[in-house]
Amino acid sequence: MDVYKIKGGNRLQGKVRVSGAKNSAVALIPAAILADSPVTIAGLPEISDVMTLQKLVEEIGGNVEIEEGKMTIDPSEIVSMPLPNGNVKKLRASSYMMGALLGKFKHAVIGLPGGCHLGPRPIDQHIKGFEALGAKVTNEHGAIYLRADELRGAKIYLDVVSVGATINIMLAAVTAKGKTVIENAAKEPEIIDVATLLSNMGANIKGAGTNVIRIEGVEKLHGTKHTIIPDRIETGTYMIMAAAIGDGITIDNVIPLHVEAVTAKLREMGVKVEVGEEQIYIPKTEKFEAVDVKTLVYPGFPTDLQQPFCVLSTQAEGSSILTDTIYPARFKQIDELRRMNADGRVEGRSAIITGPTAMQAATVRATDLRAGAALIIAGLIASGETEIQGIEHIERGYSQIIPKLKMLGADINKVEGLKTASISE
Ligand SMILES: CC(=O)N[C@H]1[C@@H](OP(=O)(O)OP(=O)(O)OC[C@H]2O[C@@H](n3ccc(=O)[nH]c3=O)[C@H](O)[C@@H]2O)O[C@H](CO)[C@@H](O)[C@@H]1O
Ligand SMILES: C=C(OP(=O)(O)O)C(=O)O
Numbered sequence: 001m002d003v004y005k006i007k008g009g010n011r012l013q014g015k016v017r018v019s020g021a022k023n024s025a026v027a028l029i030p031a032a033i034l035a036d037s038p039v040t041i042a043g044l045p046e047i048s049d050v051m052t053l054q055k056l057v058e059e060i061g062g063n064v065e066i067e068e069g070k071m072t073i074d075p076s077e078i079v080s081m082p083l084p085n086g087n088v089k090k091l092r093a094s095s096y097m098m099g100a101l102l103g104k105f106k107h108a109v110i111g112l113p114g115g116c117h118l119g120p121r122p123i124d125q126h127i128k129g130f131e132a133l134g135a136k137v138t139n140e141h142g143a144i145y146l147r148a149d150e151l152r153g154a155k156i157y158l159d160v161v162s163v164g165a166t167i168n169i170m171l172a173a174v175t176a177k178g179k180t181v182i183e184n185a186a187k188e189p190e191i192i193d194v195a196t197l198l199s200n201m202g203a204n205i206k207g208a209g210t211n212v213i214r215i216e217g218v219e220k221l222h223g224t225k226h227t228i229i230p231d232r233i234e235t236g237t238y239m240i241m242a243a244a245i246g247d248g249i250t251i252d253n254v255i256p257l258h259v260e261a262v263t264a265k266l267r268e269m270g271v272k273v274e275v276g277e278e279q280i281y282i283p284k285t286e287k288f289e290a291v292d293v294k295t296l297v298y299p300g301f302p303t304d305l306q307q308p309f310c311v312l313s314t315q316a317e318g319s320s321i322l323t324d325t326i327y328p329a330r331f332k333q334i335d336e337l338r339r340m341n342a343d344g345r346v347e348g349r350s351a352i353i354t355g356p357t358a359m360q361a362a363t364v365r366a367t368d369l370r371a372g373a374a375l376i377i378a379g380l381i382a383s384g385e386t387e388i389q390g391i392e393h394i395e396r397g398y399s400q401i402i403p404k405l406k407m408l409g410a411d412i413n414k415v416e417g418l419k420t421a422s423i424s425e
Pocket of ligand 2: 022091092093114115116304369370397
């Protein structure tokens with residue numbers, strides 16, 4: 001088994017550079033297959049989700065080359081092949097192959113997506129959108145079959161604000177005949193990034209980043225070059241880490257607007273956050289107050305940072321209530337943090353954490369990506385040596401995390417093939 005070993009207690013100092021956004025990357029790659037000529041994307045993060053998508057694109061005939069940190073996807077030989085299993089199950093964003101292949105070929109067969117287990121993650125709104133565009137969608141033996149004679153623009157009101165459904169419908173609608181309007185659309189920055197790529201490929205999209213997106217279908221899309229936005233969740237993770245165990249950390253390659261909810265929460269706790277144009281500096285904080293957090297759709301506090309924030313709450317004075325309105329059961333990290341001496345419990349859709357606690361090293365398991373990020377921060381704070389299992393989840397989404405943390409002075413190592421007792425999920 002591969003694990004991370006962390007000797008905690010070192011205060012971290014220096015500069016860390018944020019990579020390209022995972023949640024953009026995993027949508028930009030499927031979007032690129034809609035073109036008829038090569039698309040180059042610069043700044044993709046080095047994470048397993050990107051490598052898995054690369055394999056999926058290659059499985060259906062795409063030619064992918066990576067040079068100097070840029071991925072070029074030549075989709076000209078892509079064919080519509082079923083993608084029922086295997087790599088599809090390894091990530092959530094394989095669902096974007098539905099919209100992309102439906103848009104390109106008017107039919108697709110794809111297994112149900114994987115990704116983090118955060119409680120139920122239905123895709124009914126994606127399917128509602130595809131059906132509104134004229135596709136017949138069936139679920140047969142665990143795979144989704146999508147077929148359409150032609151795709152026609154439609155007005156689609158999303159019952160829940162969904163990042164995935166908004167992007168998937170955009171992917172299918174950009175080459176549909178006529179006008180599509182997505183109402184109650186998600187407004188996350190990653191949606192703007194995908195719309196920017198599609199527009200540069202020749203699509204006609206207006207309103208991305210607002211809750212009404214209007215798309216006028218075009219006949220075909222062409223190749224282009226695109227640079228991905230920085231990862232706001234990675235940014236937020238390092239901000240939380242800097243507050244918890246930093247001795248002055250600069251976070252570089254940041255769009256501060258994308259993390260305003262995190263900046264505001266940290267300031268409310270008494271953490272100093274100095275915001276520059278593309279950098280955020282967080283000096284050492286001696287003492288901070290407990291605060292309540294409620295996750296919301298963008299621009300609210302992101303659910304993806306609720307789990308790391310729980311660790312910061314263990315160091316705050318008093319009781320914090322962290323409520324996840326997006327994924328009410330996203331609290332698997334709490335049991336693991338309790339192994340490390342945290343005073344926390346889950347009540348309904350909230351975690352209640354009381355601090356400050358002297359965290360202690362333990363053997364713990366990352367049950368999902370952001371639980372993994374939380375455990376890394378906890379391991380950096382704790383006295384003794386922490387072993388983190390389940391690191392494949394962390395490597396789905398954090399680019400170069402070991403070298404980045406070492407540069408900040410952390411004592412963290414990846415140990416491969418360790419014979420160790422496994423903690424079950
Ligand atoms: C690859 C990617 O970008 N992942 C992000 C994306 O996931 P993902 O796109 O899967 O999340 P959604 O925005 O779709 O989900 C938001 C909420 O809507 C519900 N829902 C969603 C779709 C649907 O058809 N029906 C439905 O009921 C979900 O159960 C959830 O409660 O946004 C989440 C919420 O910001 C983040 O945690 C994930 O990191
Ligand atoms: C939940 C996440 O990812 P995914 O949707 O890819 O599972 C995440 O990035 O925190």
